[in-house]
Amino acid sequence: MVRIAPTVLSHGLHLRPDPIPEIQQTYLGTTDVQFLATLLLAVLVALSLGTASRIQAAARRRYGRQIAEASSVAFLGAVVAAAVYAFSVIWHVTYVLEYTLSSVMIDRWLAAQQLVTVGIMVGAYLAMRFVNRSIDKLAQTRALTKHQSEVAYHVTDVAIVAFAGTVILTLWGIDLTNIFIGAGAITAVVALTARETLTAMLAGFILLFSRPFHVGDWIEVNESTGIVTDVTIFTTKIQTFDDRNVLIPNDEVTSSQLINYSENDQLRVAVDVGIDYDDDPQHARSVIVDAVEDLESIKNAPNPQVITTAFGDSAILLECRVWIADPTMRRKLDAQTDVIEAITAAFEREGIEIPYPQRVHTSRGDALQVDGIGRAGSGVPTVDD
Incomplete structure (x- = not known):
């Protein structure tokens, strides 16, 4: 509740001390003098503005920009307050200022x-x-x-x-x-x-505390694989290896299968190769191990491993397993390239053949002969017919 001070309203002693009424009656009694005093006041204000600019420039050189601006604002505030008060004295309207001050007075x-x-x-x-x-x-x-x-x-x-x-x-x-x-x-x-938005936000807090991955990790969420570039409260941003930026809602990240390839300091890389059925699988396995164990792109421990996986249509299938350190997609691709090139060169030296897909066609005794001669008594015409 606003309370007006009675002393201010009654006499206005706060804004008109003893010399002011006498000056108003003696020197500011006519309109011409008041206009002249107002003009003089405007000139003084203009000079004060120029002085403020010089003060700000000097303070900026000596004390810095912030102190200079603060001092300039304080000086201009004092000039404006003095000019308003002087104007009210010149035109005998100090009661306006008294009413304004009284209206803003409040209790303790x-x-x-x-x-x-x-x-x-x-x-x-x-x-x-x-x-x-x-x-x-x-x-x-x-x-x-x-x-x-x-x-x-x-x-x-x-x-x-x-x-x-x-x-x-x-x-x-x-x-x-x-x-x-x-x-x-x-x-x-x-x-x-906004259930989905709130769910994504709660999932963001879950990712905050569980910390399944960090910015820069190589992860796979559903069908999206790439490097984590940013994680917000609502979404996880992934840059895929074909330079696409994928935004995945955090609730999808927490509710889906997540693979973090960067969590461990190593990653296993597997390369499949086939050998001819006439070749010795045990010999081929030892040749592969000797070929890849000294490659710089793979780790020495664990040692490379080669296992026989299956009988293929055209070859016996082998799988070469190697490990890389500090997994990234580039290191994985480099390791695959080096392993394939090393196996190819070693097989050429050892005479081990990597067969092409092929099919072997043979005839049965009661089958139609391919030389144009049918089965005897079958009623099938022959070439001589």
């Missing part, structure tokens, strides 16, 4: 509420800055990932603002029961209309 309880409110807001701002800086320091030590830092920013800021808002509303005597009931109803409506 309201002033205390306002001061405490400002203090709570400033404290909340400083708390958010402190917490955010602490999160940045943790991120620099790699204790938190980029995704975790972003989520932590939002969670802590919302928590601090909610706490400060609750205290301020309680200070001003606002009943929080109705607010909580309304917030609950709004939350129910939002939950029904």
Whole structure:
């Protein structure tokens, strides 16, 4: 409730000390003098503006930009206040300023509420800055990932603002029961209309705490395979190996099969090769091991392994297994290329044949002969017929 100070309204002693009424009666009694004084006041204001520019330039050179701007604003504020007061004195309208000041005067309880409110807001701002800086320091030590830092920013800021808002509303005597009931109803409506968004957001928090992958990891989700470039509260961004950017909702990431190829420090790479049925599989296996064990693109431990997997239509199938360190798609492709080239060169030296797909056709005793002569007594005409 606004309360007007009676002393200000009654006499206006705050704005008209003893010399002012005498000056008004002696020197500012006519309109011509008032116009001349107003013109002089305008000239002084213009000179003050030029002085403010020089003060700002000097302060900027000596103290920096921020202090220069602050000093310039303070000086201009004082000039404007003095000019307004001088104008009201010249034209005998100080009562306007008196009424304005009296209308904004408040009681001590309201002033205390306002001061405490400002203090709570400033404290909340400083708390958010402190917490955010602490999160940045943790991120620099790699204790938190980029995704975790972003989520932590939002969670802590919302928590601090909610706490400060609750205290301020309680200070001003606002009943929080109705607010909580309304917030609950709004939350129910939002939950029904934006279920997918809320599900994705909750999944983002699950990814925050479970940490199944980090930015830069090579992962596979359903049919999308690539490098994680960004993780937000709602989506995970993957750059595939054909340079496509795929946005996957976090709820799909948490509810689908996820493969993280970068989780371990090694990855097994398998290369299939076939040999002719006339070749010795045991000899071929030893040739493959000797050919690939010294390649720089694969690890020495575990050692390369070769197993016989199946009888194919045209070949006996072997599988060469090697391991690479620090898995990436480029390292995997390099290892496959080196293994295939090494096996090809070793088979050529050893005379081991990699057969082409082929079929062998043979005839039965009662089958139609391919030389044009049919079965005897079958009634099938022959070439001689």
